[in-house]
Amino acid sequence: MKKIIIITVVLIIGWYGNLLYKQNDLPFFQSSISISDLGEQKKCITKDGEVIYGSVPKGTICERYEPIKGSLTVVPSTTYKNDRPKNRRISSFKCDERQYCSQMNSRAEAIFFNNNCPNTKMDGDYDGIPCENDSRF
Known part of the structure; x- marks a missing residue:
């Protein structure tokens, strides 16, 4: 009797797992997740090098996740990737550990x-203009 149970x-577990798999509800098959799903704050880095903080837009595939060092405040943006002008040049800069004006070129x-x-x-004065007092620029 134990064997039958x-x-x-x-x-039943196999049937339920198959049902979730067909509905794409298994957590390890999701193509995008939000930061709250991770339990800790991480940034999503896409194949083209775009860094996404906060919730990842549906359809975006993160190539890798990296932990966020220090504190981070995510503020919603009013400009979205699809709203950018088509002729705008993509920046060749990439985020690294540099933080200060003296480290910029x-x-x-x-x-x-x-x-x-x-x-x-x-x-320093939070007006959106960095390195205002740097005489090199």
Whole structure:
């Protein structure tokens, strides 16, 4: 009798797992997840190098996740990827560990880091213009 009960339980679990798989509700088959699903704060890095903080838009595939070092405040943006002009040049800069004006090579690089990378310390008065007092630029 025990064998019949065990076989029945295994069949029910298998049937339920198959049902979830067909509905794409298994957590390890999802193509996108939100930061709250991860339990800790991480950033999503897409194949083209775009870094996404917060919830990942549906259909976006993250190539890898990296932990966020330090604190991060995610503020909703009013500009979306599809709203950008078609002729706009994609930046060649990528976020790394640099934080200060003295580590930047140009004003454009400082602006990119200030707008796109966490933990930068280049805009002391928080007006959106980084490295205002740097005489090199």
